[in-house]
Amino acid sequence: MPIYSKEIIKHFKNPKNVGKIKKPDGSGEAGNILCGDIMRLYLKIGENKKGEKIIEDIKFETLGCIVAIANTSLLTTLVKGKTIKEALSFKKEDLIKKLGQPLPPFKIHCSILAVDALKEAIYDYYLKNKLEISEDLEKEHQRITKTKEELEKRYKGFQTFEKEILK
Amino acid sequence: MRKKIYMDYAATTPVDPRVVKAMLPYLSEKFGNTMSLHSFGQEAKEALEESREVVANLMGAKPNEIIFTSSATESNNLALKGIALANKDKGRHIIISPIEHPCVMESAKWLESQGFEITRLKVDKYGLVDLQELQKAIKKETILVSIMHANNEIGTIEPIEEIGKICKEKGIYFHTDAAQSFGKIPIDINKMNVDLLTASSHKMYGPKGAAALFIREGTKIEPLIHGGGHESGLRSSTVNVSAIVGFIEACRICQKEMRKEGQRLTVLRDKLIKGVLRKIPGSHLNGHPQKRLPNNANFWFAFVEGESMVIQLDLLGIAASTGSACSSAKLEPSHVLLAIGLRPEQAHGSLRLSLGRWTEEKDIDYVLEVLPKVVKRLREISPFKK
Numbered sequence: 001m002p003i004y005s006k007e008i009i010k011h012f013k014n015p016k017n018v019g020k021i022k023k024p025d026g027s028g029e030a031g032n033i034l035c036g037d038i039m040r041l042y043l044k045i046g047e048n049k050k051g052e053k054i055i056e057d058i059k060f061e062t063l064g065c066i067v068a069i070a071n072t073s074l075l076t077t078l079v080k081g082k083t084i085k086e087a088l089s090f091k092k093e094d095l096i097k098k099l100g101q102p103l104p105p106f107k108i109h110c111s112i113l114a115v116d117a118l119k120e121a122i123y124d125y126y127l128k129n130k131l132e133i134s135e136d137l138e139k140e141h142q143r144i145t146k147t148k149e150e151l152e153k154r155y156k157g158f159q160t161f162e163k164e165i166l167k
Numbered sequence: 168m169r170k171k172i173y174m175d176y177a178a179t180t181p182v183d184p185r186v187v188k189a190m191l192p193y194l195s196e197k198f199g200n201t202m203s204l205h206s207f208g209q210e211a212k213e214a215l216e217e218s219r220e221v222v223a224n225l226m227g228a229k230p231n232e233i234i235f236t237s238s239a240t241e242s243n244n245l246a247l248k249g250i251a252l253a254n255k256d257k258g259r260h261i262i263i264s265p266i267e268h269p270c271v272m273e274s275a276k277w278l279e280s281q282g283f284e285i286t287r288l289k290v291d292k293y294g295l296v297d298l299q300e301l302q303k304a305i306k307k308e309t310i311l312v313s314i315m316h317a318n319n320e321i322g323t324i325e326p327i328e329e330i331g332k333i334c335k336e337k338g339i340y341f342h343t344d345a346a347q348s349f350g351k352i353p354i355d356i357n358k359m360n361v362d363l364l365t366a367s368s369h370k371m372y373g374p375k376g377a378a379a380l381f382i383r384e385g386t387k388i389e390p391l392i393h394g395g396g397h398e399s400g401l402r403s404s405t406v407n408v409s410a411i412v413g414f415i416e417a418c419r420i421c422q423k424e425m426r427k428e429g430q431r432l433t434v435l436r437d438k439l440i441k442g443v444l445r446k447i448p449g450s451h452l453n454g455h456p457q458k459r460l461p462n463n464a465n466f467w468f469a470f471v472e473g474e475s476m477v478i479q480l481d482l483l484g485i486a487a488s489t490g491s492a493c494s495s496a497k498l499e500p501s502h503v504l505l506a507i508g509l510r511p512e513q514a515h516g517s518l519r520l521s522l523g524r525w526t527e528e529k530d531i532d533y534v535l536e537v538l539p540k541v542v543k544r545l546r547e548i549s550p551f552k553k
Contacts, residue, residue, distance in 0.1 A: 004478070012475075013482065018548050029550070035492040036500075036515045037472065040550035061550035063515075065474040065493035069548065106496050154512050 004066060005101035011070035016077050019059045026128065028120025030113050030144050031151035037064035037110065038151060039072060041117035045084070045125055052083045060117065067103065067110035071095050075114040084122055088137070090115060116144050172530045175486045176370075176462055176523030177319055177347060182413065183372040183524070189416035190374065193409035201406045202395060211408045218415040222379050225418050226364065227355040234380045234398045235411050239346035239367035240270035242380040243313075245402070246342040246363045247274040249388040250311045251283055254340070258308030262286045264296050264325070265506040266318050268344055272502070275313075284308070293455035294323035294507045301333060311340045316364075317348040320490060320503040320519060321454030322463025324348065331360025340386065346370055346378075350421035351460055352429060362386055368410065372524060373417030377410035432461040432522050435531050439464050439520060442535040447542050453504065453517065462522040467509060471516040471545045479541045485534060490517040 004012075021027075021042035031038045039062045046056030058076045062068050074095055079087040092111040096103055103111065123141045126133050133141075173181075193214065199207030201215050219230040236242045251261060263275050265287045275285045286304045288296050296314055305312075312334050317324045327343055334341035342363035345354060349364075350371030356364055363386065368377040382388060382401070394403025421428075444450055449469035468476075473489030480487050488494075490501025492515065500514035509517075520534065 009478075009482070012478065015548065035498055036512045037493065038550055061548060063470055063472060063549040063551060065472050065491070066478045067493075068472075069475060104496070106498055107493075109498075110493070154510065 004070075005099055007074075007098070007100045008066065008070040011073040011099075012066045015069055015073035017059050017073065017080070018061065020061065021057060021059050024121075026121040026123075026125025028117045028122070028124055029148055030116035030120055031148050032064075032109055032113055035065070035109070036151065036154070037068050037113055038062065039064060039068065039113040039117040041072070041076075041114075041121045043121045043125060048083065052085075054081060054083050055079050055087055056081075060114075062113070064113065065107075065110055067107050068113050070099065071111045072114035072117070074098060075118060079118065084125075087118060088122060090118070116140070120144055171484045171486065172526075172533060173486045174520040174522060174526070174530070174534065175488050176526075177322075177519065177521035178488060179369050179375070180372045180523055181525070182369075182374050183417060183420060185420060186373055186413045186416045190409045190413040193412045197408075199408075201408065202397070211406070214408055214412055215406055218411050221415045221418050222366065223381075225354070225422055226349070226366070226381060227357050228381050229384065231399070232381055232384055234382060234401050235406065235414075236378045236380055236398075236402055237376055237404075237407065239268070239344065239365050239370075239378045242365040242367075242378050243268065243270045243342075243344055244274050245380055245388070245391050246365060247271060247278065247311070247313060248391055249401075250340050250342070250363070250386075251278050251281075252389040253387040254310040255283075258306075258310045259283045260286065260306060260308040260310065262288060262301065262304050262309060262312045262314075264288050264290060264314045266290055266294050266320075266323075266503040267313070267315055268319055268346065271313055271315070271344060288314075290506055292508050293458070294318055294321050294503065295455065295458070296325055296330065298326065298329055298333065301330060305333070305337050305339065309337070309339050311342060313342040313344070315347075316343045316345040316354070316359075317352070317460050317463075318454070318503060319347045320501055321465045321507065322347075322459035322521075323455045324352070324458045324460065327359045327361065334362075335360045347460060347463075350418065350425065351462065353425070356381055356383070363388075368414035368417060371417050371421055373414040374410045376407055377414040379414070428524065429461045432526070435522055435526060435528060436461060436464055438528070439522075439531050439534065442531070443538060446535060446539045450542075451513075453507065453509070462526075463519070464521070465517065465519045467504070467513050468516040468518065468542050469513070470549045470551045471542050473515060473517050475545050476516075476518055476541060479545065480537070483537050483541070485537065488519045488521075490519070491515050 024042040025045040026043040044057035199211035201212040223230045340362045344365045346367040349366035362383040364381040366379045369375040453465040473491030474493040492500045504514035
């Protein structure tokens with residue numbers, strides 16, 4: 001059996017919703033301190049006929065491994081058009097299941113990145129619009145922020161390379 | 168799809184067809200047990216002793232100084248633990264480098280748990296051991312120094328002659344793991360001043376399941392595997408004659424072709440390194456620019472994750488490897504890359520391309536065409552892009 005399922009390879013080869021949203025309604029970042037992966041996610045929020053807030057558009061960028069890329073691609077396709085409430089209910093287990101292959105234990109953390117970045121983007125949207133933030137989401141935000149800060153410290157030296165690379 | 172390009176010869180090599188041919192009789196009609204007295208056994212025994220001569224010859228040793236084992240891991244375990252156990256009355260201090268293969272690192276760690284003291288020297292940014300630091304680290308209780316000949320990840324070749332000289336002067340056993348270098352660059356155990364040397368078959372176009380440990384005559388060493396007393400009592404186990412015969416055919420081929428092949432690979436390697444550094448912004452060479460194996464190229468690229476790179480390259484028909492934490496079951500970046508001073512996020516974007524007997528110039532051209540695109544594509548997904 002190959003290390004990664006067809007579904008993972010499919011998303012990796014052709015990731016959906018890659019990129020940025022100009023003036024997003026919410027954006028979030030998550031990182032993994034263990035392996036050093038970084039994920040950024042952008043949201044455009046709309047409304048459905050019932051007047052519920054929905055994810056109208058979603059885009060992501062990542063410095064991450066194949067599982068991180070495939071997972072986030074999959075998540076974006078799953079939550080696009082869904083209500084925020086539905087989006088928040090997605091768990092990493094749902095993603096792993098949908099990717100059609102039990103991941104080796106040491107790769108499971110890669111699936112958390114996508115879910116975390118989405119939570120952060122929704123948190124950001126709530127904050128900007130002064131909407132009520134649940135206790136759970138607040139707790140998650142604290143946890144994710146802590147990891148992110150540590151990672152940012154690590155990548156600080158990288159900013160100088162950025163110009164060199166992107167010229 | 169185009170043919171696959173294998174650029175992971177440092178991981179393992181295909182068995183040379185000439186080697187397969189030499190092995191075949193020993194899997195069928197010449198199947199004897201070297202310990203049997205009848206003609207089947209004698210035939211196998213003869214092949215084994217002839218093999219010992221060939222491998223001894225290739226490194227300038229005597230046949231009785233060669234022990235056959237099943238793998239470089241086993242040879243290295245025997246060298247470290249065998250010397251430690253046999254010489255613990257003299258002292259319990261062992262010196263290694265921080266960039267050894269995991270089988271040496273872990274053997275040393277285990278010895279530590281058994282009451283031995285391990286000093287792990289530092290290396291410079293190229294992975295070279297500092298001779299002065301080694302001098303200082305040696306003490307009365309030191310019984311063994313084990314420093315690899317050439318590194319498996321970054322290809323750096325250590326100053327083995329000088330290290331050996333220091334150990335010889337101080338009367339300390341010196342072991343070197345030559346799994347990556349044996350058959351690729353010249354090895355002379357006397358010039359190198361080594362007392363023990365590990366060589367591996369499957370890194371030089373021989374089969375898996377065969378390796379050797381050179382042990383200088385008079386060296387005090389304990390066996391790890393007890394039984395019927397094979398290999399002068401140092402490694403009991405029915406001898407894997409077909410694998411050893413294959414290993415030896417691989418040695419013969421390398422003896423004949425090493426010089427020319429080394430030159431050929433050096434040209435290809437340098438073309439690859441120059442091409443990558445020129446074509447890919449934010450790319451860096453790991454390991455020493457000159458003192459490196461003729462077949463090893465190792466880079467790190469800013470803002471790219473190694474596992475993604477390896478899988479993407481695989482999808483494009485190129486087999487490579489990485490020291491990224493994402494590819495390791497321990498979720499730790501390569502200890503070698505960290506030891507040469509790379510930060511975890513730099514090791515994150517590392518890529519090893521190792522060439523071999525069937526690497527051609529057009530393969531290098533293809534990699535130079537494809538790799539910049541792979542890196543560019545992954546950077547486009549990266550959040551660091553403006």
